[in-house]
Amino acid sequence: MPEIHNIKLGITNCYLIKENDKLMLIDAGIDGKEKRFEKRLHALGYNLNDIDILIITHVHFDHAGIAAWLKERSRLKIIVHKNEAHILSRGLTPIPAGTNFFGKILNILGNIFNFLFRVKATEADIVADKLMPLKELGFSASIIPTPGHTEGSVSVLFDSGECFVGDCCISMFNKKDVFPPFANNATELLKSWKILLDSEAKSFYPGHGKVISPMVLEQSYRKNKNRF
Numbered sequence: 001m002p003e004i005h006n007i008k009l010g011i012t013n014c015y016l017i018k019e020n021d022k023l024m025l026i027d028a029g030i031d032g033k034e035k036r037f038e039k040r041l042h043a044l045g046y047n048l049n050d051i052d053i054l055i056i057t058h059v060h061f062d063h064a065g066i067a068a069w070l071k072e073r074s075r076l077k078i079i080v081h082k083n084e085a086h087i088l089s090r091g092l093t094p095i096p097a098g099t100n101f102f103g104k105i106l107n108i109l110g111n112i113f114n115f116l117f118r119v120k121a122t123e124a125d126i127v128a129d130k131l132m133p134l135k136e137l138g139f140s141a142s143i144i145p146t147p148g149h150t151e152g153s154v155s156v157l158f159d160s161g162e163c164f165v166g167d168c169c170i171s172m173f174n175k176k177d178v179f180p181p182f183a184n185n186a187t188e189l190l191k192s193w194k195i196l197l198d199s200e201a202k203s204f205y206p207g208h209g210k211v212i213s214p215m216v217l218e219q220s221y222r223k224n225k226n227r228f
């Protein structure tokens, strides 16, 4: 089983995962949180140069904020889905569509104040497309495309059952219904949920909020599957 540390940057969970002698970071928080990240990393006994790979679950300002900064200071390789590599290389920060009233209001505000949500442009080293085993990079895990929140959203599933899902499901506002308040394609998102439910995953680690059990995801799936 991998060793999992949650480095919280603002509202975002960034997961530092150690397996054997390899170090993976899932998501790179928010612009301006660089020093906090480095401090937490040092407290765990690591340096920037110890990180082997950074997997960005999707290129939103709260998941790719310090990616460029990390890449400039370390040897890590950035992995993103092919549908979002161009967003990262242009430093764009699209705001996804709202799936409920709250999300719709935030989408409007987000588009007005778009300049506040920054991602510094950087290049991906590895572009994922379909299911991608990470064995060659030293991890007993795979990248699974789980689109819906964004077109190029991915999850990372370890063979031991831990699954890191980005904003595919979140447990921040409502612990019982983990449907995210934003999704560009809610129907696709529900299909991705089915993929996650049919996987061997034992627990889902979201980009926001606490760890989600398969039972809670299943109940949320049943509640939302006919909504869209």
Ligand SMILES: [Zn+2]
Binding pocket: 012, 060, 062, 063, 167, 207, 208
């Ligand atoms: Zn997010």
Ligand SMILES: [Zn+2]
Binding pocket: 058, 060, 149, 167
């Ligand atoms: Zn997002």
